[in-house]
Amino acid sequence: xxxxxxxxPAIVESLRNTALLTDDEISETMSYFERRCIKKKKFILRxxxxxxxxxxxxxxxxxxxxxxDHDKEVIINFGFEEWxxxxxxxxxxxxxxxxxxxAMEDSEVFSINEENLHLLFKAIPKFYDFDNRIxxxxxxxxxxxxxxxxxxxxxxxxxxxxxxxxxxLQRIPLYYIASYLGMEPESLSRLRKRLCNKxxxx
Amino acid sequence: xxxxxxxxPAIVESLRNTALLTDDEISETMSYFERRCIKKKKFILRxxxxxxxxxxxxxxxxxxxxxxDHDKEVIINFGFEEWxxxxxxxxxxxxxxxxxxxAMEDSEVFSINEENLHLLFKAIPKFYDFDNRIxxxxxxxxxxxxxxxxxxxxxxxxxxxxxxxxxxLQRIPLYYIASYLGMEPESLSRLRKRLCNKxxxx
DNA sequence: CGTCTATTTGAATGTACTCAAAAGCGGTGG
DNA sequence: CCACCGCTTTTGAGTACATTCAAATAGACG
Numbered sequence: 006x007x008x009x010x011x012x013x014p015a016i017v018e019s020l021r022n023t024a025l026l027t028d029d030e031i032s033e034t035m036s037y038f039e040r041r042c043i044k045k046k047k048f049i050l051r052x053x054x055x056x057x058x059x060x061x062x063x064x065x066x067x068x069x070x071x072x073x074d075h076d077k078e079v080i081i082n083f084g085f086e087e088w089x090x091x092x093x094x095x096x097x098x099x100x101x102x103x104x105x106x107x108a109m110e111d112s113e114v115f116s117i118n119e120e121n122l123h124l125l126f127k128a129i130p131k132f133y134d135f136d137n138r139i140x141x142x143x144x145x146x147x148x149x150x151x152x153x154x155x156x157x158x159x160x161x162x163x164x165x166x167x168x169x170x171x172x173x174l175q176r177i178p179l180y181y182i183a184s185y186l187g188m189e190p191e192s193l194s195r196l197r198k199r200l201c202n203k204x205x206x207x
Numbered sequence: 208x209x210x211x212x213x214x215x216p217a218i219v220e221s222l223r224n225t226a227l228l229t230d231d232e233i234s235e236t237m238s239y240f241e242r243r244c245i246k247k248k249k250f251i252l253r254x255x256x257x258x259x260x261x262x263x264x265x266x267x268x269x270x271x272x273x274x275x276d277h278d279k280e281v282i283i284n285f286g287f288e289e290w291x292x293x294x295x296x297x298x299x300x301x302x303x304x305x306x307x308x309x310a311m312e313d314s315e316v317f318s319i320n321e322e323n324l325h326l327l328f329k330a331i332p333k334f335y336d337f338d339n340r341i342x343x344x345x346x347x348x349x350x351x352x353x354x355x356x357x358x359x360x361x362x363x364x365x366x367x368x369x370x371x372x373x374x375x376l377q378r379i380p381l382y383y384i385a386s387y388l389g390m391e392p393e394s395l396s397r398l399r400k401r402l403c404n405k406x407x408x409x
Numbered sequence: 410c411g412t413c414t415a416t417t418t419g420a421a422t423g424t425a426c427t428c429a430a431a432a433g434c435g436g437t438g439g
Numbered sequence: 440c441c442a443c444c445g446c447t448t449t450t451g452a453g454t455a456c457a458t459t460c461a462a463a464t465a466g467a468c469g
Contacts, residue, residue, distance in 0.1 A: 071354060079358040081350060094347045137339045144346040145296040148283060151349065152273055154356045155389035156281040178447065187357035192425055194449055380415065394457050396417055
């Protein structure tokens, strides 16, 4: 098994086991991508711009948010290693995006523009299927998150987030987490205090 | 332009203009599907079952819901004409579903099982691309809905729903709409009263 | 006409929200 | 080493509104 220097093991793993690519095909696939570094706080997309590339995170993390009707930032999701980020809708339709996407840490990504993406799909059809399956998986995850948002109490939302991303507290400030959970930072602070007290009692 | 009897015009339209199929290809595509009638209140899927077919709605409407940790029904979404329904995740992974899908009216659907779907993809590759684009679109819509759920007041959620599906009040009972919006039926009732009063004053 | 389903109303409670302020924390420069 | 500044989190007080439980009303359908 070939070792791929500087590529996150989870990416190689999923190209191997989910996309079912051979090592040669993985090398070829990666050659269509460009490696880029994004400094903390830098944007890879702003509302109004058209997304010109698909981006996979090799290292670091990002937040996607939009500005709602009350001029408030609403965080839609975070992106960590081995996930893609970007506004696929803008990318596909060549329409201005409504989202901002910003690096939360110094990050490194693999990006690919539309032209190369089509060449890659032609060269490695299995990658086309793989890419479609990624969207599908995002969709499934989104459905479950929506169910959560609708039915769970703020406590449950917070705990389930911690459960899913145990490292999130180390990487993301609480007031961004609050926005992601659909609450105010003050409420999250009080909620955490409540949970703390419960722990002590039990 | 051929006329397709008994097929919802919106379905034909999207096969023609989005999938870019010729009339002959549309006929061929449809021949892979089975037409089925579903009586009001009947289930096309229950939690625990594995979804064995993909289903497109020709007439009528459905609701998808799950039973949450507090034994409460949570409505995830409604399906109307020309949309697909079903649990794609269960269908793809052959795993038991967590969702219930129930007809809200006497309905008619086009269903296709896995075997025929693969045959169809082989016969009409453009349908494979089309199908993937449908998932993508669902995903985009879901992202926007999530943003709504996170940032909007109950009033805004309700009004935006009416705006998106003007016919919904005629077809779906209010207490299901309440569940979809993540609130109690009583709250929706009071909310509607408030809106009514505002209208009168203005 | 009666029964089941759906919607509204009432009263009491809890909790998230707003606004305002304080405290904690990290880094920079004098 | 300390003072200062920006960023993040916590605390406080008051208000608004969704929730719960209970009951009344309204509609639909046989």
